[in-house]
Amino acid sequence: MPLADRAEFPEIWLDRSNAEVVWKLKREAQDAKFGDFYRDGSNRVLFAPSFKLIAAFDAVNDVRFNAYVKDLAAGEPVRRWTVNKYTGGQAALVNLADIKLFRVAEMYLIRAEAYAAKGVTGLVPGTKDLNDLCAERIDGYLPQTFATSAALVDAVLLERYRELAFEGHRYFDLRRKGRNVERWPEDVIQAPTALTLTPDDRGYYIPIPVRERQANENISEHPKYE
Structure with missing residues (x-):
């Protein structure tokens, strides 16, 4: 498709x-x-x-x-x-x-990230997937190149931020990569100390509902909530 x-x-x-x-x-x-x-x-x-x-x-x-x-x-x-x-x-x-x-766009981004995880051998096909998607979204888009897999991963995560906005992915993208949640001051004017959320912060994790833990004894709460 x-x-x-x-x-x-x-x-x-x-x-x-x-x-x-x-x-x-x-x-x-x-x-x-x-x-x-x-x-x-x-x-x-x-x-x-x-x-x-x-x-x-x-x-x-x-x-x-x-x-x-x-x-x-x-x-x-x-x-x-x-x-x-x-x-x-x-x-x-x-x-x-x-x-x-x-959507197909998400499949392109998933594959681009998977290629990046292969290292140098995945740079060319992963970059192509990212460029192909952006070319269909941005008028006058100029194809990008990346020197490292890490740079390609960063670009893919940024594109996921844009493409999948309001579809429930951003928090989990940051969590699976162990990256900080970084906010702009304009977005936290009611909580100016909430600019950065790190993996060391309790709020970085989502607590597991009691009913789910009661239904499955193999599920345990994250240490931050114990």
Whole structure:
């Protein structure tokens, strides 16, 4: 299954195209609206995209930018960013959108990272996967080259940050690599000491619910929560 091109990509999130969608969860009018998690029907923003994420995109040339985020206060002095990815394409049913569980883009990124893990022999094919994806997302994209596998992994993780935004991957990507959660000051104005979360911090880990531990005696809580 091929990647969606720049013309097809926005249509995926409006449920007008299944380009590159391997598997999705169909949402009907009676179902819970996933978009309500980010913004309610009165345009009240509940969870906003981080300024760090917004800055990670090329807002002019990257087709994902307008598909994923939106400024509700366009033209006003103070911007009011919201997640646009799950607004859907039905004016009468705002925030009703099918959930795209597996897309070809993620498969490209998984394979690129797997190639990088092979070392020098994986640099060329891994770089090609990353460049092929970016070429379909960014107008005027210039192919990149990487001197080391580590550099390619860094690029893949950054691209996962952009491509899979709001799909629940970022925290686990950082966790499996043992990397810090790094925030911008603008994103933690209510908690200015929360700029960095490291593997030494209790909050870096998710506690396991009691019921799950009771149901399986082989599951134990992380030491940080014991």
